[in-house]
Amino acid sequence: MSPSAVTGLFVPPTVFPSRHVPRPSSLRRSQHAATPFRRIRASLSAASFDANSVSSAPSTFPTVTRPPASAPAPAPATPIPARALYDVAVIGAGPAGLSLSAALCHHGLNVVNLDATIEAPWPNHYGVWRDEFQAVGLDDCATAIYPATAVYAGPEKITLDRQYLRVDRVKLKSLLLRRCVEGGVRLCRAVVRDVLHTSDSESEVRFGPAGPASHAEIMENSFCDFEDVLDEGMLRAKLVVDCTGHALRFTATEPEKKFRPPWAQAAYGIEAEVESHPYQADQMLLMDFRDDHMQGNEKWRKESEARPTFLYVFPSGERRAFFEETSVIAPKAVPFEELKERLFRRLEHDGVKVKRILEEEKSLIPMGGSLPNRAQRVVGFGGAACLVHPATGYMVARTVSMAGTVAETIANGLKDNSDGFKAMAVSNAVWKVTWSLELRRQRDFLDFGAELLGVLDMDESRRFFDAFFALPQSMWSKFLCFKLDTPVERIYFALYFFVIATGPIRWSLLRGIFEIGRWRLIRSVLPLWLSAADEN
Template sequence: MQDVLVIGAGPAGLSLAAALGETGLAVQGLALDDPAHPWPNTYGIWVDELEDLGLVRFLEHRWKDCVVHVNSGMVPLHREYGLLDRNQLQAHWLTQAEKHQVTWHQGKANHIEHFATHTQVTTAAGETFTARLVVDATGHQSSLVKRAVAPELAFQAAYGIIGRFSEPPTHPQQMVLMDFRDDYLTPAQRHEPPTFLYSMDLGDGLYFVEETSLAHYPAVSLETLNQRLHQRLRHRGIEVKDIHHVERCLFPMNQPLPDFAQRVVGFGGAASMVHPASGYMIGALLRRGPGLAKAIALALDSPQCTPALAASQAWQALWPADRVRKHYLYLFGLENLMAFNTPQLHQFFAAFFSLPTDDWAGFLADSKALPEVVQAMIGLFGRAPNSVRLGLMRSVFTHGHLLGRTLMS
């Protein structure tokens, strides 16, 4: 019998399996595909987050010139951004896992049964795996992690391409975090859910451009995002000459937190680790995975620790009370963003990115303590124009329950 069975071999599953193996636990993995199968999506992250973790070597690209565009003008960010070398990072975690004798199996987890001393997982093909603890890292569509049913899930959606263009879609050696300018839209389209462009110069004439919806219920369709991306480019006199890669993303921003009393432990999207107000998660995986692995190893090392208690301690390590409270504060922020009209949205982001870099960076990374996040939001309220302030105050009445959870969780 293994100590831990990790289900899923994306960034969440691979990183945690490697971290668990490093603690000396006996670990197995179960995934639908070969764990070495290339990941389909790109992963961006702020360079200082990787510097803090000692992982800068896994960056494929870096940009010092990072900006945001709103209708009122350009906002320089004065912070370096990077794109992870996903193949190198995947190979690193696979090597680390192999070094610590983590073995991987292919199959779909179809049934799970808990016993006093272990959990048994049965695949669709009838194979069984037993472990003292099971971690689900299969993403937000996890079928094993229990959570409340959300009446309305707000999704971030994105459609992007890496390719060559008739003209550079962004300035040389520049990364555009958000281009919310809507001058390319028809008057009717300006009443539709807003989208923004995320783009970067990859060098050698290659660029990555991605049309993204911040969050919306129902989800903005990938067809709409594709159409808007090409409409935006055409408005600027740019044609797509050659496509090297197409990226499609769709994930919920406000998925309910899991039931922390359950025996299956989640990680990544299965554990609702997507930042509700930004969509970021890769940094959270890198920061929180090693701590979760150590907590699991410490729990399972105790002869008196039952699997149920080990799961409880793992959930506590992943979602301590302070982080839960911040989560509801970020959900409050998300509701504000979705309620803003287009002019308010532009004004909001102009004010947000004019905050001291440490404040907005800490908000996006979820790296600050709750009082510091609250202080940053107070600073934002002071900088924002009256129309944004009014929207924020209205939200206190319509979504005040989220603020209540911030104080009481």
């Protein structure tokens, strides 16, 4: 299911996961006894918008980084000796990397975080259900809170009585950075080259300079201190966590015989000032499958029927909004140029005249496919652990809520030296928490929903979502939020959905069980002790 792929974690276009950890053929070693750094103070605030830098014509798409808000500055970090043995090295400063780093230092661990763009605002727009961010105490990190959410599976609007939140990217990153700084996390702007396991208890993280600071021209009020790497260097850590996203730079996938490539969802969006728009300002538009704008000729109509896409909108008053055209999950993503054309054709059809484009976004999300190999020393978290919901693309809320549990598991493992410290034992414990048998079986069930959606045409997709949002909210919300925890809940969900679905969707479900779901679907609804036999 893909109604909210763009509402979870957005990622820039990236290469799908490779099966091997990259190993550079050569690496220039530093001649210095200590890694050379310089202290930098950076900002996540945007400079004033230059109207002359943006075209008002929809044929041009300049990208202007313009975070929606700023946040107060935290205290500066305390420097740590460069050759120190860190408890944990976290690679990546996205929502996963920073939330985990902050949680780790809460347990008193010595943590270093390395990221090539640590000084820059996150480029993508995030949206979450408000109750999920309330559960982790982050619902104040919002640029907008919508009392209700709207869906158009067909011509009639479906209003969902569940609040939706547009994440304040700047405030959330600043909050997590502040927690890291106050907890003593060492923040470094650096490109990680390689990870080498030098013994059972230590690893080497090799890194180099990140190049010119991105967004340097818009930095103003400092938010934190970080260290800018000026030369090639190395640090030692007991445990390494890969938070670099879906590319799996330092984590390996499952063995080749078990490997399944992920499917994909693509989206093209713009933050724009408009003369007006027809979307209700106090409702977030989650999905709009209406495609009257694609009926102008036979070619467009066939494209829309074969490759369904929907509109996703964050209204910001009457003359500004974020508009995004999103493809339903498929084995091969709809090209960005096609999504761009569809978006502007739709806006024109709906009478939306774009005055200025403030930001442009291209998002590609690998969904489903194989999990990472859980028998490896490097721990994956966030996109690198494939935490993205395989049917919706949601990940931010799940990631930040899981950070505390993962951090506690790491802390307990590092402190347990009863049999001598073994990094592999800690990694195994974390992977068991991140992808327990219960979670893997739930993912099997959600995978079936995703792959079923991937073979439906436009008319079938509309029928599917009509039935899906006719379910009790407690049921569809659990599906969207990765909360169908037990086999009994999953069986009940499947039977309820089958009963209320139309005849064609019932037939698609039955056909999908044999052609798509097969054993993976069957084991997802078996008692756990019985489904475990498959892995033994």
